[in-house]
Amino acid sequence: MSIALNVVTGFLGSGKTTLLNRLLQDESLGDTALLINEFGDIGIDHLLVQEVAPDTVLLPSGCVCCSIRGELKDALLDLLARRDRGEIPAFRRVILETTGLADPAPILATLNNDVQLRGRFHVGLVVTLVDACHAELQARIHPEWLAQVAAADRLLLSKTDQATAPAVSALRQRLQALNPGVPLLDTHDVLSGDQLLLGEGLRGATPEVEVARWQLHRPHGQTTAHGAAQVCCLTFDQPLDWIGFGVWLSMLLRCHGERILRVKGLLNVNSLQAPVVIHGVQHCLHAPVHLPHWPCAERQSRLVFIVRGLDPERLRHSFDVFARCFAPAVEVSA
Numbered sequence: 001m002s003i004a005l006n007v008v009t010g011f012l013g014s015g016k017t018t019l020l021n022r023l024l025q026d027e028s029l030g031d032t033a034l035l036i037n038e039f040g041d042i043g044i045d046h047l048l049v050q051e052v053a054p055d056t057v058l059l060p061s062g063c064v065c066c067s068i069r070g071e072l073k074d075a076l077l078d079l080l081a082r083r084d085r086g087e088i089p090a091f092r093r094v095i096l097e098t099t100g101l102a103d104p105a106p107i108l109a110t111l112n113n114d115v116q117l118r119g120r121f122h123v124g125l126v127v128t129l130v131d132a133c134h135a136e137l138q139a140r141i142h143p144e145w146l147a148q149v150a151a152a153d154r155l156l157l158s159k160t161d162q163a164t165a166p167a168v169s170a171l172r173q174r175l176q177a178l179n180p181g182v183p184l185l186d187t188h189d190v191l192s193g194d195q196l197l198l199g200e201g202l203r204g205a206t207p208e209v210e211v212a213r214w215q216l217h218r219p220h221g222q223t224t225a226h227g228a229a230q231v232c233c234l235t236f237d238q239p240l241d242w243i244g245f246g247v248w249l250s251m252l253l254r255c256h257g258e259r260i261l262r263v264k265g266l267l268n269v270n271s272l273q274a275p276v277v278i279h280g281v282q283h284c285l286h287a288p289v290h291l292p293h294w295p296c297a298e299r300q301s302r303l304v305f306i307v308r309g310l311d312p313e314r315l316r317h318s319f320d321v322f323a324r325c326f327a328p329a330v331e332v333s334a
Contacts, residue, residue, distance in 0.1 A: 002122045005076070005094045006197055007107055009148045010129030011138050012100030015158035019129065019187050020097060024065075029193035033064040033079055033091040035072075064088045072096070072110055076121060093124065093197070101144050104128075104151040105282040112284050123286060125197060128152035129187065132163040135171050143308075146229055149178055150261035150306045151281045154196070158187045178229055179262065180304055229261065232312035234319055236301035242269045242276075248322040249278075249285070252315075257283035259310035265303045275299075 010016050023029060066079065082088045098104065104126050111121050128148045131138065138145040149155065155175055160168050175184055190196050222233045245267070253260060263285075265278040277289040305315060 001092075002119060003092060003094060004124030005096060005111060005121050006124035007096050007098060007104055007126045008129070009098040009102055009104050009126065009151070010100065010156075010158075011131060011134075011142065011145050011148065013134070014100065014129040014131040015187060016097050016100075016129050019156070019158070019190070020095070023190070023193045023196060026192045026194075029095075031090065031092045032193065033066065033088075033094045035066055035075055035079075035094060035096045064091060072107060073114055073117060076117060080120065094121070101142075103144055103147045105147065105284060108151075108281050108286075109284040112286065125153040126151045126281075127154040127156060127196060129156045129158050130171070130175060132157050132160045132168050132171055136167075143228070146178075146308065147261055147282075149175060150229065152179055152182055155179065155182055155184045156187050156190065157184065160186050160188070177231065179306065180231065180233075229306055229308050230310075230312050232305045232307060232315055234303040234305075234316065236268070236303075236323065239268050239270050240301055242267075244322065244325065245269075248318070252318060253280065253283055253285060256307075256310050260305055260307055262306040263303065265301070267301045267303075268299050275301075 008016050008020065020034065024034065064079075066075065076094070079088070079091075079094070083090060096107065098107070108123050108126075111117055111123055128151065130149065135145070157168065157171070157175075163171075172184060176182075222231070249263075253263075260280075260282060263278065263280045265276075267276045267278060269276050274291045274293050277291060279286045279289075303319075305312070307315065
């Protein structure tokens, strides 16, 4: 069975280690392998009970905690090999804590594109921590901050008790506008690993719940700007030609992948009775998911793009051309 890799990211000092340190004491994460970038960065020395191998410890909850020395691919394959040899306990999920300057996109691309990892691992959730005290400065001068926020399936606000209420409220509004509909929680309200990873994998058991959150409330045909990022929403009234749409989207990501921080879609494809969900980060497009039913009465295809350095009107024009080529009777809402 394929193992979910969940990514916990966030800018330097956002509180990733503090959160994981607290959650790792919870038995609900006992069947989890935790990969961290630098072993010395995580303050769990007082929790360690057994050294399993160099750079690997077994926590009281049953978690396996390893540091990454080299490439992510090698670390994941090594984890599997050691589990198969009985050197470490069995695990059913992996949590990767990234460095504060990491862009999640290459991590997701590694899982999707590497032939040795495909089938063994799949992308679970990207959880991004946002520092309520320093988010404004980080957003202004660090492009990694925006990439982390755009890639998130969960957004967690840290240090809200150290910021003013108006500042926190404004930050919440900005984050919800940047990444529409993604669950936004306070780290203080996350009490367990299960709560953090609830609905694990947008491509998992109940994706229609996630789709309803991040898609259905969004105004149609909208473009909004937030600093260096813009959110462009497109709607499509009639069934899409799946092959033609796939060609258009693949070409779009090939040409402008680095500028398209995130794409989400709820699609009415051909004559299917239920919609298809698509989900991608930059060049990396995950496998589509077929929902069991429509989460609302409207059967309209909806696409949300988070872009940086790409004119939304160019994207909209490209979609119009696609619509004329593959669905000539359809008009795209503006």
